[in-house]
Amino acid sequence: MTERPGATDGPPERINFFDGQLLGPDDFRAEQDYHRSMRYLHNRLLHGWGVAEGFAVTVDDGGVLVGPGVGIDSLGRELVLPDPAHLDLPPEAAVEEQTVWCVVATWEEVPSAPVAHDSGTEFSRWVERCALVIRPVGPDVAGPALVIATLVARAGNVAGVDTSRRRLLDVTPRK
Numbered sequence: 001m002t003e004r005p006g007a008t009d010g011p012p013e014r015i016n017f018f019d020g021q022l023l024g025p026d027d028f029r030a031e032q033d034y035h036r037s038m039r040y041l042h043n044r045l046l047h048g049w050g051v052a053e054g055f056a057v058t059v060d061d062g063g064v065l066v067g068p069g070v071g072i073d074s075l076g077r078e079l080v081l082p083d084p085a086h087l088d089l090p091p092e093a094a095v096e097e098q099t100v101w102c103v104v105a106t107w108e109e110v111p112s113a114p115v116a117h118d119s120g121t122e123f124s125r126w127v128e129r130c131a132l133v134i135r136p137v138g139p140d141v142a143g144p145a146l147v148i149a150t151l152v153a154r155a156g157n158v159a160g161v162d163t164s165r166r167r168l169l170d171v172t173p174r175k
Contacts, residue, residue: 012038040076049074050146050167055081057103057149059158063088064103066132066148072169073144077107079130087134094156100137101153104145105130 014034015027043049054069064087071079093099108131111123137150146167152160 042076043072043078044074044076047072048169049076050169051148052169055105055148055163055166057161057163059161060086062156063134064149064151064158064161066103069105069130069148071105071130071146073105073107073146075107075144077144078128079105079107079146080128081105081130081132085132087132089151089153089156089158090134092136093153096155098152098154098159101134101151102137103132103134103148103151105132105148106145107131 012034013030015031049072051069051071054067055071056067056069058065058067066081066085066087068083069079069081073079087103089101093101107128109126109128111125112127113123113125114121115124132148134151135145148163148166150162150165151158152162
C-alpha cells in the first residue's frame, strides 16, 4: 500500500479462489491487504481524516489524560483508543520558559499471540492500535499523525490545553 494520501497503487487486485487451489500465507496476506486497502481508500476519499468522536484531553498529574476516541488518519487508517490514556510531559518541558507541544495520535500495528513451531516462534495476530505521543510543535508533526491537542507547558507542568485547532470529521447523518 502507498504512504501518500489520495494516491493508489494501481487498480485493486484480489484473489480468485477455486476448488483445489493450494493457498499459502502470501495468499492470505494478499486477501487481507486487499480489504484493508479498499477500506482505507473508502475512509480517505469518502470520509476524510480527523477526529470522529472523543479524544478529550485534560490536565492530569504532570501530563495529560486522553479520553477514548475514534479518528481516521490522512492515510485512511482507523485510530481507535478504547480506554483513557495518561501521557507524561517529556523531560524537555521541565524548563522555566513556556514551551508548546502537540498531542498526536498515530496508527501502529503490533504483533500478538505468539505460536511456537519447528522453526521458532511466529505471531499469529496483529493488533492495529492508536499510539499517542507528545511531540514538539513543528514540521515533524506532518504526515499521517493526527493532532489531538496543543499543550502549553511551563516548568514541567501543563499550563493550558487547546483542542480548537484539531481537525474534526463531520459524521452527522444527512437528511
